[in-house]
Amino acid sequence: MKGLLRYAITRILMTIPMLFILLTIVFLVLRVMPGDPVSAMLGAHAPERVIEEKKEELGLNKPILVQYVNYLGQLARFDLGNSMVLKQRVSAPIKEKLPATIELTFWGMVFTLLIGVPLGAYAANKRRTGRDFGIRLYGNIAYCIPVYWMGLMLQLIFGVYLKWLPVAGRTSPRMLSSQFSKTGFYLFDTLLAGNMRAFNDVAIHLLLPSLTLGIVLSGIFVRLTRANMLDVLKSDYVLAARARGVSEKLVVYKHGLKNAFIPILTMLGLQFAILLAGAVLTETTFSWPGMGRLLMERIYLRDYPTVQGVIVVFALMVSVISLMVDLLYAAIDPRVKY
Amino acid sequence: MKRILILMLLVFISIAVLFTGCKKKAPEKVTLVYGTTEKVTDMDTASAYDFHTWEIFQNIYQGLLAYKPGTTELVPGLAESYTVNAAGDEYTFKLREGLKFTDGTPFNAKAVKWSIDRVMALEGDPSWLVTDFVKSVEVVDEYTVKFILPNAIAYFPALVATVPYFPLNPNVYPEDKIVRDPSEMTGGQLVGLGAFKVSSFKRDEEVVLDANPDYYGEKPKVDRIIIRYFADATTMRLALESGEIDLAYKTLNPSDIKDLSAKSTFTTNKLQGPYIRYICYETSESIFKDKLLREAMSALVDRQDFIDKVYLGQNAPLYSMVPMGMIYHTDDFKSVYGDANVAKAEELLTKAGYSASNPLTFTMWYTPSHYGDTEVHLAEVLKEQFEKTPMVKVDLKSAEWAAYKDKWKSKEMPMYLLGWYPDYIDPDNYTAAFAGTSGSKGMGINFSDPEWDALFTQEQTNPDPKVRQQVFEKLQKMWTVDVPTTPLYQGNLYVFTNKNVSGVKIGPTLIFNYNQLDITE
Numbered sequence: 001m002k003g004l005l006r007y008a009i010t011r012i013l014m015t016i017p018m019l020f021i022l023l024t025i026v027f028l029v030l031r032v033m034p035g036d037p038v039s040a041m042l043g044a045h046a047p048e049r050v051i052e053e054k055k056e057e058l059g060l061n062k063p064i065l066v067q068y069v070n071y072l073g074q075l076a077r078f079d080l081g082n083s084m085v086l087k088q089r090v091s092a093p094i095k096e097k098l099p100a101t102i103e104l105t106f107w108g109m110v111f112t113l114l115i116g117v118p119l120g121a122y123a124a125n126k127r128r129t130g131r132d133f134g135i136r137l138y139g140n141i142a143y144c145i146p147v148y149w150m151g152l153m154l155q156l157i158f159g160v161y162l163k164w165l166p167v168a169g170r171t172s173p174r175m176l177s178s179q180f181s182k183t184g185f186y187l188f189d190t191l192l193a194g195n196m197r198a199f200n201d202v203a204i205h206l207l208l209p210s211l212t213l214g215i216v217l218s219g220i221f222v223r224l225t226r227a228n229m230l231d232v233l234k235s236d237y238v239l240a241a242r243a244r245g246v247s248e249k250l251v252v253y254k255h256g257l258k259n260a261f262i263p264i265l266t267m268l269g270l271q272f273a274i275l276l277a278g279a280v281l282t283e284t285t286f287s288w289p290g291m292g293r294l295l296m297e298r299i300y301l302r303d304y305p306t307v308q309g310v311i312v313v314f315a316l317m318v319s320v321i322s323l324m325v326d327l328l329y330a331a332i333d334p335r336v337k338y
Numbered sequence: 339m340k341r342i343l344i345l346m347l348l349v350f351i352s353i354a355v356l357f358t359g360c361k362k363k364a365p366e367k368v369t370l371v372y373g374t375t376e377k378v379t380d381m382d383t384a385s386a387y388d389f390h391t392w393e394i395f396q397n398i399y400q401g402l403l404a405y406k407p408g409t410t411e412l413v414p415g416l417a418e419s420y421t422v423n424a425a426g427d428e429y430t431f432k433l434r435e436g437l438k439f440t441d442g443t444p445f446n447a448k449a450v451k452w453s454i455d456r457v458m459a460l461e462g463d464p465s466w467l468v469t470d471f472v473k474s475v476e477v478v479d480e481y482t483v484k485f486i487l488p489n490a491i492a493y494f495p496a497l498v499a500t501v502p503y504f505p506l507n508p509n510v511y512p513e514d515k516i517v518r519d520p521s522e523m524t525g526g527q528l529v530g531l532g533a534f535k536v537s538s539f540k541r542d543e544e545v546v547l548d549a550n551p552d553y554y555g556e557k558p559k560v561d562r563i564i565i566r567y568f569a570d571a572t573t574m575r576l577a578l579e580s581g582e583i584d585l586a587y588k589t590l591n592p593s594d595i596k597d598l599s600a601k602s603t604f605t606t607n608k609l610q611g612p613y614i615r616y617i618c619y620e621t622s623e624s625i626f627k628d629k630l631l632r633e634a635m636s637a638l639v640d641r642q643d644f645i646d647k648v649y650l651g652q653n654a655p656l657y658s659m660v661p662m663g664m665i666y667h668t669d670d671f672k673s674v675y676g677d678a679n680v681a682k683a684e685e686l687l688t689k690a691g692y693s694a695s696n697p698l699t700f701t702m703w704y705t706p707s708h709y710g711d712t713e714v715h716l717a718e719v720l721k722e723q724f725e726k727t728p729m730v731k732v733d734l735k736s737a738e739w740a741a742y743k744d745k746w747k748s749k750e751m752p753m754y755l756l757g758w759y760p761d762y763i764d765p766d767n768y769t770a771a772f773a774g775t776s777g778s779k780g781m782g783i784n785f786s787d788p789e790w791d792a793l794f795t796q797e798q799t800n801p802d803p804k805v806r807q808q809v810f811e812k813l814q815k816m817w818t819v820d821v822p823t824t825p826l827y828q829g830n831l832y833v834f835t836n837k838n839v840s841g842v843k844i845g846p847t848l849i850f851n852y853n854q855l856d857i858t859e
Binding site: 033034035036037039050054080085087088113152155156159160163166167168169172173176177178284285287288289293296297300301302 | 369371395409461490515517518519522538540541542544545546564566567568569570572573574576577579580582583608707737738739740742743744745747
């Protein structure tokens with residue numbers, strides 16, 4: 001337990017230099033990019049004096065090094081600063097949009113696992129059959145498909161042709177989210193409010209975007225699970241289990257899959273960053289009001305602090321997930337000790 | 339772990355599927371859902387300077403004068419009437435009595451003066467529409483207000499109908515700072531005098547407008563309008579087709595417009611808007627300082643070609659900076675240059691010293707997202723048209739909007755593409771803004787000529803329609819000679835609605851009055 005704690009603390013401390021490097025790059029790239037927030041904000045007719053005053057107010061006329069040191073000082077106080085475009089704290093839109101992205105990526109991950117892992121295990125069990133070939137083909141196609149194209153196809157099929165599912169947003173326009181929104185996690189909020197009609201509305205809105213993410217990312221899990229399962233199914237203990245007359249289902253899906261799960265878990269941690277990148281595109285395709293859209297919009301407006309804030313949060317999320325995955329190893333594999 | 343995941347998924351799907359078929363409760367209010375890819379900027383008349391935010395303001399606030407829905411006819415708004423002195427530099431407005439803002443604050447002349455003074459003091463982007471034309475505002479009595487102008491301004495009534503002149507509630511807006519979100523106001527609500535009031539505001543997601551029961555004018559036919567914001571045009575089109583929105587307006591892709599127009603399930607409302615596109619030249623330092631080259635480029639443009647290729651025939655060729663349908667419009671570029679006039683262009687280029695072995699080489703700039711996804715195609719087709727003669731070689735470059743604006747200020751772009759929505763409905767707004775010394779500098783064109791400036795002053799100060807007509811006709815002729823810009827096309831606007839929606843009236847002013855909209859369940 002002591003070792004585990006030491007490991008967790010070391011990992012957390014390691015995120016600090018990672019964040020520092022990432023933020024330095026983002027800070028410099030944003031300021032090197034042509035265009036600045038004052039031009040984006042004030043428009044073409046603003047007098048030069050007003051532009052200069054605004055730059056002074058935002059601290060943009062200071063040397064970049066001074067701006068950078070000031071920003072790091074703010075961060076050290078756990079302060080993401082103020083938006084340069086809207087009169088609000090950077091944390092305000094992040095707090096508002098983050099639950100939407102977490103809800104989307106969580107269910108995207110659930111769909112990824114539910115589609116990718118069983119299909120991969122099944123393909124390994126039916127090695128070199130038509131079904132194996134079909135699943136491998138699916139895995140390759142899903143891996144190659146751009147997420148926005150998949151989203152568009154699902155929107156067309158389920159939204160436009162079948163009219164089963166909505167194509168955009170987190171709720172129907174007539175279902176005003178302000179009536180139930182408390183935490184921003186709408187599934188949870190609607191349950192908390194006991195509003196089943198709203199819960200249903202939120203759930204069906206979540207289905208297509210999370211399924212899109214799930215399908216696209218399931219490809220790599222199909223291939224990974226299949227490859228690992230093939231190794232595991234060749235091992236001695238599987239042979240022994242079969243010799244003892246344990247049913248094939250138990251051998252494959254309990255003993256085999258559990259042992260093949262460690263690399264899958266590793267991949268899960270690594271894929272989370274890709275899942276967040278996918279969420280940015282999915283949010284655009286489905287007009288999902290999350291962090292991805294916030295990031296895109298604020299990049300256009302050159303809202304430096306908000307862009308930096310969103311990236312800090314994304315980086316922290318990836319770090320936390322990687323840490324959780326590492327800690328889960330110990331729970332799954334008794335050989336792993338910290 | 340697997341069991342938990344399966345259980346979670348089953349709960350999720352079963353609840354979703356079970357309830358999908360359930361009969362929806364009838365909405366309590368007659369609601370119309372309006373989809374758009376536009377964005378709301380600052381919820382402040384002193385700062386917002388974009389088409390969509392102004393559209394919302396026009397429905398939640400009111401001007402002293404207003405446009406009759408769907409027309410360019412100015413009618414009384416919050417003012418019952420106005421008088422103008424003999425010199426044409428003092429306008430006195432008699433306000434309607436007994437009106438109240440939606441929070442109960444009485445509307446009077448003090449509110450008008452306070453609002454105008456605020457716009458002038460805050461110096462936001464649209465403030466020039468007030469500061470350039472108004473010297474001061476005086477409260478004559480409780481319901482009479484006088485605007486004192488620096489000189490006679492022929493189109494002042496049209497200016498008064500623009501958003502920066504809208505009276506605000508002094509109890510709600512802060513006097514000394516620009517408001518971005520309604521949450522920054524006293525009471526956290528937008529409080530106006532218009533047909534609707536804002537009941538919920540979620541930036542980039544939705545804005546909910548409820549009918550204002552105290553509105554003095556024509557009552558809205560629907561109880562509620564929900565404006566839903568889409569991240570891209572394709573999703574908006576799909577949302578219209580799946581029935582999630584009742585109306586889609588600004589901006590669909592040309593291919594979507596073509597498809598939706600062919601469907602009998604939707605009503606297509608096609609409107610000739612006052613929106614224009616044109617080529618700008620940096621005329622003071624760049625290679626296009628030589629007007630022969632600007633003339634040559636105007637001769638090479640083939641308007642119908644790019645309208646067909648890029649916009650699938652959905653816009654109209656434009657041969658003057660003053661758009662079609664507006665007073666004093668003439669088609670001078672058509673008679674002087676025509677389209678794809680390669681022979682004339684080659685003649686002009688030869689005169690300027692260029693040849694096939696010594697071609698004119700320059701960079702044409704465009705901005706990839708500000709004018710929609712079609713912009714890159716427009717730039718490519720124009721490059722193709724310019725290069726129809728071996729005497730021209732074009733390099734294409736793009737920059738995002740924020741960088742684009744910086745570049746035109748720093749004179750980095752010899753040729754670039756821009757578009758224009760009018761601030762006020764008058765030919766002056768389509769001409770002085772580009773070729774008057776001050777306006778031209780702001781647009782990065784940097785054209786300056788005392789003769790032109792004198793003509794602008796004449797049309798701005800002389801209210802006589804005959805004199806103004808002569809001036810504008812002369813200016814449009816001069817435009818073909820000096821070519822500060824080359825007009826390209828005039829945009830048509832498309833509003834698609836479900837069959838049960840009626841009352842879409844958007845006139846040449848681009849004002850979309852929501853109180854005309856109706857929906858049958």
